[in-house]
Amino acid sequence: MATYEYCCAQCGPFETRHPIGTAPDRSECPECGGASRRRFTAVHLSLMSKELGAAHERAESTRDEPEVVSEIPGRRTVRRPHPALAHLPRP
Ligand SMILES: [Zn+2]
Incomplete structure (x- = not known):
């Protein structure tokens, strides 16, 4: 079901x-x-939730004004595993 709007004169x-x-x-x-x-x-x-509205707005804006990178991104930093993972048993 959907809501439709009519106008009486x-x-x-x-x-x-x-x-x-x-x-x-x-x-x-x-x-x-x-x-x-x-x-x-x-x-x-x-009527949309705040998060859904923000996602919708972001999707709309990428059509007209996509985010442009002006320089090559730097090297990615290597993520080290969390120290607690070292204590887990190894297979
Ligand atoms: Zn009427």
Whole structure:
């Protein structure tokens, strides 16, 4: 199910729920019963969690403004294993 938005000429916007892809172009206004046209709006990004919103924003920005490296990255430092791992039994 998905939420679709319609707008009644007299009563204003209202929402109805339909299975995805089955929303009619017109719907009956719940207040006056008049035929109302469907409105196309942006996805409700404000309802996303903070982390998901940040990930979505980052993915969007890489399309238009990908992060560019201006110099060759330096040598990677060799990560030494944690000292506690030396005490584990070896196979
Ligand atoms: Zn109405």
